[in-house]
Amino acid sequence: MNKVIFEVTQEHLETGLRGYPVGYCTTSFVDPQKGLFYIDQPISELGNGEPIDVIYMLLNGRKGSQNEINHFFDDLKKRAHLSPKVIESIQALPKEGHPMKLFCSAILISGMLECKGDYKEDCLNIIAKIPLIVAAVISHHAGWSLGRNNPEAGYMENFNELLNVPNANKEELLRIFKVFNILHYDHGGGNLSAFVGKSVASGLEDIYGSLASSMCALAGPRHGKANQDCLEFTKLMLEHLGESATQEEVEELLRNKLKKKELVFGFGHAVLRVEDPRASIFYELASKHYSDHPLIRMAMLLREAGPKVLKENPKVSNPYPNVDAISGALLTAAGFSFPEYYTVMFGMSRIVGIAIQIVYERCEAREGKGVAIYRPKYFYKGN
Numbered sequence: 238m239n240k241v242i243f244e245v246t247q248e249h250l251e252t253g254l255r256g257y258p259v260g261y262c263t264t265s266f267v268d269p270q271k272g273l274f275y276i277d278q279p280i281s282e283l284g285n286g287e288p289i290d291v292i293y294m295l296l297n298g299r300k301g302s303q304n305e306i307n308h309f310f311d312d313l314k315k316r317a318h319l320s321p322k323v324i325e326s327i328q329a330l331p332k333e334g335h336p337m338k339l340f341c342s343a344i345l346i347s348g349m350l351e352c353k354g355d356y357k358e359d360c361l362n363i364i365a366k367i368p369l370i371v372a373a374v375i376s377h378h379a380g381w382s383l384g385r386n387n388p389e390a391g392y393m394e395n396f397n398e399l400l401n402v403p404n405a406n407k408e409e410l411l412r413i414f415k416v417f418n419i420l421h422y423d424h425g426g427g428n429l430s431a432f433v434g435k436s437v438a439s440g441l442e443d444i445y446g447s448l449a450s451s452m453c454a455l456a457g458p459r460h461g462k463a464n465q466d467c468l469e470f471t472k473l474m475l476e477h478l479g480e481s482a483t484q485e486e487v488e489e490l491l492r493n494k495l496k497k498k499e500l501v502f503g504f505g506h507a508v509l510r511v512e513d514p515r516a517s518i519f520y521e522l523a524s525k526h527y528s529d530h531p532l533i534r535m536a537m538l539l540r541e542a543g544p545k546v547l548k549e550n551p552k553v554s555n556p557y558p559n560v561d562a563i564s565g566a567l568l569t570a571a572g573f574s575f576p577e578y579y580t581v582m583f584g585m586s587r588i589v590g591i592a593i594q595i596v597y598e599r600c601e602a603r604e605g606k607g608v609a610i611y612r613p614k615y616f617y618k619g620n
Contacts, residue, residue, distance in 0.1 A: 250616070254427075255507070260608060262426030263597050264295050264590055272514035273424060284420050284518040288392045289313070291419050292364060295593055310392075316365035317388035317395070319373075323350050324383075327373045336378045337456040340581050341449045343374050348445020356599045359444040360592040368392065371585040372399035375578050393418055396585075405572040409526075413571040414582075416522060417564065420515040421583050423590025425508075430455040431591045436611040438595045451591050452584045461580040461587075463502070468532075468565030468576050470502035475535045482535065487542040495546070503562030504543045505555045512544075515560040519567050527570035536566040 249257075265275050273280040276294055283291055293301040293309050301309065326346045330339050344363075347370055353359050369386055376383040376399075384401040397411045426432070434451030438444065455461035478486050494501055506513060520540060527533045540558050547556030565579055598608040 254613070260426065260598070260602070262594060263298065263601075264593050265423040265425055267425050267508045269508055269510045272509060272511065275423060279514065280420060281514045281518065284416055284515065286419065288415060288418050291422065292392075292589055295422060295590060312361070313365040313392070314388040316362050317369060318386065319347065319366055319369055320350055323347050323370075324373055326350075327370070328377045330377065332378050335456065335580075336374060336577055337452065337462075337580050337584070339374050339378055340371065340584055341452045341456070343370050344445055344449040344452060348443060348449070352443050352445050354443060356438075356444055356596050360596045363444060363448065363592055364589050367585050367588050368396035369399060371581055372396055372401075375400060375575075375581060379575065379578075402573060409571045410573055412526075413522070413567060413573070416518065417568065417582060418586045420518065420560065421586035423587070423594075426594060429457075429460050430587060431594055434591045435595055435598050435608070438599055439608055439610045441599075444592060444595055447595055448588055448591060451588070455584050455587060456580060461583045463559075464561040464565045464579045464583060465576045467503040467561040468569065468579070470500075471532055471535050471539065471562075471566050474539065475531055478535075480531045480534070482538060484538050484542050487535075487538045488546050491539075491542060491546045492549075495550075501543065501547070503539065503558055504547055505553070506557075506559045509557070509559070510555050512540075512557040513559045516558045516563050519560065519563040520558075523563060523567050523570065527567070530566075530570040532566040533570050536563050 265273060267273050271279060275283055275291060276298055278294070278300075289310050290301065290306055293306050296309075323343075323346060327339070327343045330342055332339075347363075347366065351362065351366070353362065365388075373383055375381075381401055381403060384399040386395065386399060388395050390398060393415045394411060397407055397414055402410060424431070426435075430451040433454040434447045437450040438447040442450075458466055474487065474490065475482070477490060491501055520537070523530075523533045523536065528537075539562065543558060543562075544556040547553045565576055568574075568579060568582075569576070600607065602608045
């Protein structure tokens, strides 16, 4: 690896460490022109696959044979249970506030009662248990009955049955849940939720506490809650323009919003300079299965109008849609019209990648010594 010397100037301070290398990520990376890769595979080739296959690859750094994946799934199935006390404790949590608060609490509760104190074992355990934890959180908050836990059914198949969404077409939900789950597993090592979780783990907090901190980071509107905000924005555009809106009308409304310095949601990305390939996968699914749905039609109009309008400002480095521009609309069209749970769904997926990254930093980095406790330097600034 070539040595790169970074000169830190005053202009680099208070910029969120953006662009500064602090370590290695063994699971994924984001290329500005090609998008997200898991190991060495572009997400465009993985998004419509099976969750267990992709999780195996992230854990082992390579694709597995069918025999290896079968053995891996057998192991996960044995781990995919929670003690009754965990479920009872989750169901005793208050329902007030955003369900991400319940989710973070549920992870801590699970750690209190089920943590082994071994990063590798706890990584596998949380990956196996997280569909059940999330289903318990959502069903409790929503007032639904929690379905029967049946890990034999499949990773997301079991989640779909556990969640037991009322009046939903479970086959349609499963199709979208699987893709949503795979597309959100990981996103490099420096995104906020991953970095926070690894930072907390560097103090030798267990994996459950570290992941709870990750999910607190994910809960903010600049990170995981963006999918919820983008859906609300799409709904607002539909409300203003109606179901028969044209691209020209969408463009005009976007320009007016920008003139008023109002936010336009669903466009831009810290690293990418093209349309997010994850969004492209979702757009293809939406076009194939839900093209007549009003929200999908508006999302498609925004896909075309947004970049055109944003390119009119030379300061915009990436005018293209990101994954949040379409994910909420697609979940809604598929029958999961509960945006308050979209960030929880995001978290269920992202925990997979962050847990694996924590194992690397605690057990493998620096020839097994682990990454040192995070301690960036701050300069004193008087009043």
